[in-house]
Amino acid sequence: MSDNHNEALLVAKKITRRFGGLVANQDVCVDLIRGKVHVLLGPNGAGKSTCINMLSGDLPPSDGQILFMGKDITGLTAAQRSLVGIGRSYQRTNIFPKFTVLENVRLAAQSRNQQPWRIFSKAQEQKWALDKARACIEEAGLGKKVDWVSGVLSHGEQRQLEIAMVLATDAQVMLLDEPLAGMGSDESAKMVEVLKRLKPTRAILLVEHDMDAVFAVADTITVMVNGQVLESGPPAQIKASVAVQQAYLGSEDSFHV
Amino acid sequence: MNAQLLLKLVGLAILLCVPLTGESFYTELIAKTLVLAIFAMSLDLLVGFTGLVSFGHAAYFGVAAYAVAQLSPKYEAASLWFVMPAAVGISALVALFVGLFVLRTKGIYFIMVTLAFAQLAFFVFHDTPLGGGSDGIYLNVKPTASIAGWMPFDLDNQTHLYYFILAMLVLVYLFLGRILQSPFGRVLVGIKSNEHRMQSMGYLTFRYKLAAFALAGGLGGIAGFLYAVVFGFVTPELLSWHQSGNVLLMVILGGMGNLVGAIAGAFVFTGMQEVFGTWSKHWQLIMGGVIVAAVLFLPGGLAAIPGRIKRSLQGGGSNE
Ligand SMILES: Nc1ncnc2c1ncn2[C@@H]1O[C@H](COP(=O)(O)OP(=O)(O)O)[C@@H](O)[C@H]1O
Numbered sequence: 001m002s003d004n005h006n007e008a009l010l011v012a013k014k015i016t017r018r019f020g021g022l023v024a025n026q027d028v029c030v031d032l033i034r035g036k037v038h039v040l041l042g043p044n045g046a047g048k049s050t051c052i053n054m055l056s057g058d059l060p061p062s063d064g065q066i067l068f069m070g071k072d073i074t075g076l077t078a079a080q081r082s083l084v085g086i087g088r089s090y091q092r093t094n095i096f097p098k099f100t101v102l103e104n105v106r107l108a109a110q111s112r113n114q115q116p117w118r119i120f121s122k123a124q125e126q127k128w129a130l131d132k133a134r135a136c137i138e139e140a141g142l143g144k145k146v147d148w149v150s151g152v153l154s155h156g157e158q159r160q161l162e163i164a165m166v167l168a169t170d171a172q173v174m175l176l177d178e179p180l181a182g183m184g185s186d187e188s189a190k191m192v193e194v195l196k197r198l199k200p201t202r203a204i205l206l207v208e209h210d211m212d213a214v215f216a217v218a219d220t221i222t223v224m225v226n227g228q229v230l231e232s233g234p235p236a237q238i239k240a241s242v243a244v245q246q247a248y249l250g251s252e253d254s255f256h257v
Numbered sequence: 258m259n260a261q262l263l264l265k266l267v268g269l270a271i272l273l274c275v276p277l278t279g280e281s282f283y284t285e286l287i288a289k290t291l292v293l294a295i296f297a298m299s300l301d302l303l304v305g306f307t308g309l310v311s312f313g314h315a316a317y318f319g320v321a322a323y324a325v326a327q328l329s330p331k332y333e334a335a336s337l338w339f340v341m342p343a344a345v346g347i348s349a350l351v352a353l354f355v356g357l358f359v360l361r362t363k364g365i366y367f368i369m370v371t372l373a374f375a376q377l378a379f380f381v382f383h384d385t386p387l388g389g390g391s392d393g394i395y396l397n398v399k400p401t402a403s404i405a406g407w408m409p410f411d412l413d414n415q416t417h418l419y420y421f422i423l424a425m426l427v428l429v430y431l432f433l434g435r436i437l438q439s440p441f442g443r444v445l446v447g448i449k450s451n452e453h454r455m456q457s458m459g460y461l462t463f464r465y466k467l468a469a470f471a472l473a474g475g476l477g478g479i480a481g482f483l484y485a486v487v488f489g490f491v492t493p494e495l496l497s498w499h500q501s502g503n504v505l506l507m508v509i510l511g512g513m514g515n516l517v518g519a520i521a522g523a524f525v526f527t528g529m530q531e532v533f534g535t536w537s538k539h540w541q542l543i544m545g546g547v548i549v550a551a552v553l554f555l556p557g558g559l560a561a562i563p564g565r566i567k568r569s570l571q572g573g574g575s576n577e
């Protein structure tokens with residue numbers, strides 16, 4: 001129906017998530033299009049992570065529908081979604097702390113060709129997975145820490161590791177929950193470059209508070225407040241929006257938009 | 258040659274010499290310990306490498322033991338080459354079936370529900386015609402290794418049986434060591450570390466855990482098979498929660514996630530049973546105390562001792 005470009009890969013249709021009485025997401029709609037970066041903005045507690053959790057399959061929506069390339073995937077588990085090409089990083093670092101950086105990313109790479117029945121082959125001899133892992137680690141800027149135990153890395157480095165892990169799964173759709181938080185400005189700038197490089201071939205959803213980074217990469221911005229979408233549109237529209245200004249001025253997390 | 262390998266070879270050499278002493282009592286005791294060591298390694302695949310704390314592993318040990326007894330003709334020898342794979346296969350299948358249910362639970366529920374299934378199996382053998390009641394059944398004739406009239410070894414011969422068991426121990430050790438290095442094994446260790454993350458990277462972890470559970474059941478079945486052959490009779494006690502608890506203690510004592518540790522755990526456990534058993538009627542109490550102390554003061558189990566010695570020799574200097 002459409003060519004590779006501007007193809008809507010992941011579409012959330014009015015997804016809602018309740019935690020008891022709390023409505024963490026209400027009728028949220030998001031379109032993730034190949035070649036575009038969609039930024040999700042909002043104060044803490046707005047429901048950004050909950051939205052990503054529903055898209056990634058970590059949380060089932062209470063209501064609504066999620067489509068991947070036109071197919072309903074609302075019922076798929078996180079693992080199944082990963083296999084179709086939806087990858088994510090976590091806001092709260094989620095790695096294998098006792099494994100080396102290389103092993104963390106090698107496992108991510110191995111997930112694309114698992115071969116579980118080859119129980120007499122050595123994982124360390126699967127060159128394709130090792131090469132892939134090393135390339136992704138390099139790309140995420142962690143090349144010097146390949147053989148470090150990941151648990152002892154700094155917070156920022158662990159964020160870089162998360163990115164390397166998503167990269168290694170070849171995800172078509174990348175859901176990145178505050179990937180730059182805790183990184184130094186150099187790393188942060190580097191990650192923005194990585195995002196720009198990835199952008200043409202993938203659909204990216206980015207939750208980020210660093211406005212410089214946001215406006216450097218965003219094609220669309222959706223602003224959430226209290227679980228609802230306040231406004232969604234191109235960066236210029238969001239910048240100019242009175243509603244967004246007011247919402248942020250009214251909250252403690254005021255951004256300098 | 259590295260020190261670790263050297264240590265293992267020395268251990269193996271000592272084990273190889275045991276029957277040469279001619280001490281029938283000790284040979285049998287060590288043979289029994291080797292069987293338990295295989296059993297402990299099979300459980301360590303779950304507890305130490307996959308993070309699944311099963312409190313019902315004796316079920317697969319017992320099922321295989323009963324399978325030998327039931328599959329063997331009453332007054333003649335069954336073929337080893339039939340009855341051993343059959344017993345192991347049956348215990349793996351039972352584990353596969355049980356795994357379908359228990360692996361849907363986690364943590365403390367997993368512990369409880371594995372125990373519940375083992376108790377169920379216990380009562381199946383205790384109270385139905387499948388078992389011989391609380392007295393169990395005799396395996397009158399040990400299986401024969403004969404292949405078309407040729408007899409490579411004779412399990413009725415204590416020395417042969419001992420070496421057969423030792424060979425199985427080495428095979429199981431090498432087999433587990435090998436699969437733990439495979440992509441499959443790396444996934445199991447990943448599941449232990451962070452199952453949620455494995456799922457979000459596209460691993461259908463339930464299937465991996467099920468495969469591990471069945472595999473551990475089958476390897477536990479090897480131990481159960483050998484146990485039945487060594488002792489010549491099986492009782493429901495083999496499937497009891499004591500037995501499940503004992504093997505879990507061996508794994509913990511040895512240091513979870515270390516195969517040599519599991520073997521060492523089996524030796525220390527059996528050793529304590531022998532020593533304290535002659536001292537006092539309340540040996541289980543003493544042993545309980547020793548185990549609590551071991552867990553408190555040696556968190557990595559026996560497997561952590563070499564590292565500790567090394568570090569204290571180096572003056573405790575290097576930190577990662
Ligand atoms: N698993 C959960 N159980 C209960 N409440 C939750 C859970 N996850 C998030 N919430 C609540 O949902 C709201 C949105 O949280 P979240 O999506 O993490 O916001 P954000 O990522 O925008 O900071 C918050 O009020 C939070 O406390």
Ligand SMILES: [Mg+2]
Nearest residue numbers: 048049050091
């Ligand atoms: Mg969040």
